[in-house]
Amino acid sequence: MRKLAILLRSSWYGWANGFRYTSDEKQKKIVEIIGFFVLIAALYWLGRAVFRAAEIQLSDAYGTTILNLINIFMTLGVCVLMKDAMEGALTQLYEAPDTTLLLASPLPPSTVFGFKLIQVIASNSLSMVIWLFPPWFALGQFFHLPWHFYLALVPACFCLLVIIVSEISILTMLIVRFFSSRPMIKFLKILGPTVGVAAGFLISVSFLIPDQAGRFALDWLKVPESDWLPHLWVAKLMMAWLPESNTYALRWSGQLVGVSAGVSVLSVLIASKIYYRSWEYARRVERKAGQKEKKQFGISVVGRGKIRSILAKDLLVFMRNRKQMTTIVILTLFVLVGMVLTISEIQNGGAGDRDDYISLYIGLGIQILGYGVIATLGLTWGAFKAEAKTWWILKSGPVSPELLFRSKILIATLCSVAYTNICFCLWLILFRISLVLWLPILTVATITTTTVIAFNTAMGALPWVAEIGESYRDSRKRPVSRIATILLTIAANAALLSPALGWGIVVLGEEPIKMPQQLGIAATMVVMIGVWRLFYMSGKRSLRKLLS
Amino acid sequence: MITTTNLTKCFGKFTAIDRLTIQIESGEFFGFLGPNGAGKTTTINMLTGLIRPTLGTATICGYDIQAQGLQAKAITGLMPDTLCLYETLTGREYVRFMADLYEIPSQRSEKRMEELLEMLDLVDVADELIKSYSYGMQKKILFTAVLVHEPRVLFLDEPTSGLDPKSARTVKEILRLLCNLGCTVFMSTHILEIAERVCDRIGIINKGKLVAVGTMGELRQTNTATDRNLEEIFLELTGGIEDREMVKVLSE
Numbered sequence: 058m059r060k061l062a063i064l065l066r067s068s069w070y071g072w073a074n075g076f077r078y079t080s081d082e083k084q085k086k087i088v089e090i091i092g093f094f095v096l097i098a099a100l101y102w103l104g105r106a107v108f109r110a111a112e113i114q115l116s117d118a119y120g121t122t123i124l125n126l127i128n129i130f131m132t133l134g135v136c137v138l139m140k141d142a143m144e145g146a147l148t149q150l151y152e153a154p155d156t157t158l159l160l161a162s163p164l165p166p167s168t169v170f171g172f173k174l175i176q177v178i179a180s181n182s183l184s185m186v187i188w189l190f191p192p193w194f195a196l197g198q199f200f201h202l203p204w205h206f207y208l209a210l211v212p213a214c215f216c217l218l219v220i221i222v223s224e225i226s227i228l229t230m231l232i233v234r235f236f237s238s239r240p241m242i243k244f245l246k247i248l249g250p251t252v253g254v255a256a257g258f259l260i261s262v263s264f265l266i267p268d269q270a271g272r273f274a275l276d277w278l279k280v281p282e283s284d285w286l287p288h289l290w291v292a293k294l295m296m297a298w299l300p301e302s303n304t305y306a307l308r309w310s311g312q313l314v315g316v317s318a319g320v321s322v323l324s325v326l327i328a329s330k331i332y333y334r335s336w337e338y339a340r341r342v343e344r345k346a347g348q349k350e351k352k353q354f355g356i357s358v359v360g361r362g363k364i365r366s367i368l369a370k371d372l373l374v375f376m377r378n379r380k381q382m383t384t385i386v387i388l389t390l391f392v393l394v395g396m397v398l399t400i401s402e403i404q405n406g407g408a409g410d411r412d413d414y415i416s417l418y419i420g421l422g423i424q425i426l427g428y429g430v431i432a433t434l435g436l437t438w439g440a441f442k443a444e445a446k447t448w449w450i451l452k453s454g455p456v457s458p459e460l461l462f463r464s465k466i467l468i469a470t471l472c473s474v475a476y477t478n479i480c481f482c483l484w485l486i487l488f489r490i491s492l493v494l495w496l497p498i499l500t501v502a503t504i505t506t507t508t509v510i511a512f513n514t515a516m517g518a519l520p521w522v523a524e525i526g527e528s529y530r531d532s533r534k535r536p537v538s539r540i541a542t543i544l545l546t547i548a549a550n551a552a553l554l555s556p557a558l559g560w561g562i563v564v565l566g567e568e569p570i571k572m573p574q575q576l577g578i579a580a581t582m583v584v585m586i587g588v589w590r591l592f593y594m595s596g597k598r599s600l601r602k603l604l605s
Numbered sequence: 606m607i608t609t610t611n612l613t614k615c616f617g618k619f620t621a622i623d624r625l626t627i628q629i630e631s632g633e634f635f636g637f638l639g640p641n642g643a644g645k646t647t648t649i650n651m652l653t654g655l656i657r658p659t660l661g662t663a664t665i666c667g668y669d670i671q672a673q674g675l676q677a678k679a680i681t682g683l684m685p686d687t688l689c690l691y692e693t694l695t696g697r698e699y700v701r702f703m704a705d706l707y708e709i710p711s712q713r714s715e716k717r718m719e720e721l722l723e724m725l726d727l728v729d730v731a732d733e734l735i736k737s738y739s740y741g742m743q744k745k746i747l748f749t750a751v752l753v754h755e756p757r758v759l760f761l762d763e764p765t766s767g768l769d770p771k772s773a774r775t776v777k778e779i780l781r782l783l784c785n786l787g788c789t790v791f792m793s794t795h796i797l798e799i800a801e802r803v804c805d806r807i808g809i810i811n812k813g814k815l816v817a818v819g820t821m822g823e824l825r826q827t828n829t830a831t832d833r834n835l836e837e838i839f840l841e842l843t844g845g846i847e848d849r850e851m852v853k854v855l856s857e
Binding site: 362363365366367369370373374377378446447449450452453454455456457605 | 653654655657674675676678679681683685689690691693694698701702703705706707708734
């Protein structure tokens, strides 16, 4: 215990010193906290909207309606917490640089594990506040519950967090110890971002169509009969505060505290037996994996030459980034699901008249354009940030800002245009759009995507976005400016995509297109090309500063 | 080949490099020595265009590093002390990328790459991702990439640290050979024995100021005892003698 206290103390000092002496860190934390508050407020708003939409009456309070609604939010929160816990456990237990040092020192593996477990719990505490608290706040406000309801929420959710983190840590250790293989580790690493993107998608969808989403969730996420899910214990404990409630707070609180303490002790006991061996296996798999991974697809596939070599290098680095590839796969799945749902809606006669059909088509089209932009964010917004550590290679080499920016914008445009055009072709075929409209639709999609990509790449070249310092040792961090730029980028992307939306309504609504409309569309596209030029120049200027 | 005039770099109120003036000739192997934080890496960063000097000028083969940066960079090669490479490229892809960046005809660069990979025992791992390389292997692939475009001026920051004795010897031999062929090498190192054995001239920097420069013979002449080795000269010039005496007193 004394050694654990020493480890925790030094970890605390490290965190506090980073916060105290590094202004970057301080700014970053402030921005993070603001971001968390925004997310909490959004989820709270969603919770209130759902409670109001469900028209809960006080008489329903003890019924299953509230429990069902709360279960929707809690299930989502638990999924995100599980994902965070898994990522945290993998990183802290097996990948953190201090793990080797700690395991080499005269500390029992159970102490190291205990320290890591506390770190994972502490790092997920904010996540707990974001994902578990808002629906309860909304419920508390809805029924005007007393202040101690909110106070009791903290230990209840904390116990749930401890249970989740301990269980996930045990599971991770067991998997790594007994089934450690490269595909398994890869799968675990992909699972995290997949859950994250899916949760984001679900939330954004429920903001867009709250009624349908609420109905769908209520149908599918009914509270199970059995009481073995810990998040239901929290739900039942907290419902003891509702008027005329007949649940026993003592039973559920005792169950939560007892199980959280039991599971965490159990995880430490298991760790004392298998943690060290699992860490050894993880290292062995990592080393073997690196040695096995021979790549034959080389830089020379696109030919040789300065710009082509930078293009090929960026493409290879992008394609070998697991997270980016996972995002593309998930987004493609969303597009396919969207197409299938739209087709089934049309076939079942869900969409009434022609206008309904058109709005469904356009919605999906805009979705494709958006995904084309999101899929290549790593090549546009993150293009230069990804180069921060290797910036010295380009800066000390004979590379001009013009050449570098041209190559970056070219690769991002090629990837994005290819993605959107493939998806649009599928869209055109599946929805049997008239052949006359194919060329105009694909042209507009290409020009729109190209303009948005130019804007995002220009934003990526800004010093506070790229976070590239004077030399390869330092990097400028300005989180406030960065967040402001993110918001600006989202707004600008939406604004740049809107001409395509307007154009889609005109074209799909009236066929054949009349002359004034043709001229209007042509003028919009000319303006878009002009805007592209503007972004291109501004990006080059920013890059000149970074390379000088 | 390399000329600096009153080269100065300030970070806020702190002067990292104070009016550095040196001239290094073509084909010369120049060793740049100094204690930690003396300003060796900052000097290399300024000479390779990674950071801008606050004052003064630097030219490489007559090209001003600020005004004619691209021309100067086209004939130089940099091997920094920190290993930050494209980890998701293979060794061969990275070297090819560097050759293309410097516009070396593919036939020539391929031949040279294979020779260097062979010399540095990297042929078997050249198609593996750089992230799977050990520290020494990463250093060797970096060295290969620096040499593949046949630079006329080489800047090396601790090139042999982390290398096994055989590779370190190969690196030294290659560098010596390059100097004989007319390439200029500017090397910063902490290993005084290497500097003493392979460098034509040595510059010693302390707290941002160049405190001595010359051949081994010239450095010895500036001191009272002419039979001193580089370590003793270095310690005397950088204030390490007092530290050594303190250790002696403590041990007694």
